[in-house]
Amino acid sequence: GIQVEQSPPDLILQEGANSTLRCNFSDSVNNLQWFHQNPWGQLINLFYIPSGTKQNGRLSATTVATERYSLLYISSSQTTDSGVYFCAVEVEGSNYKLTFGKGTLLTVNP
């Protein structure tokens, strides 16, 4: 099956710093999403981004499907950005089933 690798596994920042999270995948995908899991376990949709670039406030994401990677940028980080960030992909023909990476644990210190 498809392999989804996220890096770095852990990241510690000071409030106000910028960061880039990476997601590499081993095969062609129909769909790629970024999620933020809050401390209560809920998955928050950040981006649906099978290709191209999107921005939402301090967050932006870029997916280069031909090179099989996606990047999530967090600018001017805040303590509320802390949590686990997951990349998830849908392989062609899988009928919306998602394969998740192992996540990046982000800690933003005040």
Next chain:
Amino acid sequence: SAVISQKPSRDICQRGTSLTIQCQVDSQVTMMFWYRQQPGQSLTLIATANQGSEATYESGFVIDKFPISRPNLTFSTLTVSNMSPEDSSIYLCSVNPTGRAEAFFGQGTRLTVV
């Protein structure tokens, strides 16, 4: 987007018992998905629940352990049967609103088996 309500949000259960988790969506959807997240791990798909047919289970998951019901296009249940401490996880349901490839998740059920 979709509004997905999961119940219960958390529970502590005795080993050997069963727990049924409910997932209610505010719109009709063809497929509903159940995922498991073991402590400190990523999410793994358990099964796909289709209305009017048997659920489709992923490798490593069986119907006897995780029976699923899908009585209509807005509701599904997942039962975790004969629980052991290894079943302690967050269980999440997910849907793709009709015509959309973007998936949305319920708030999850945090299960602890003692």
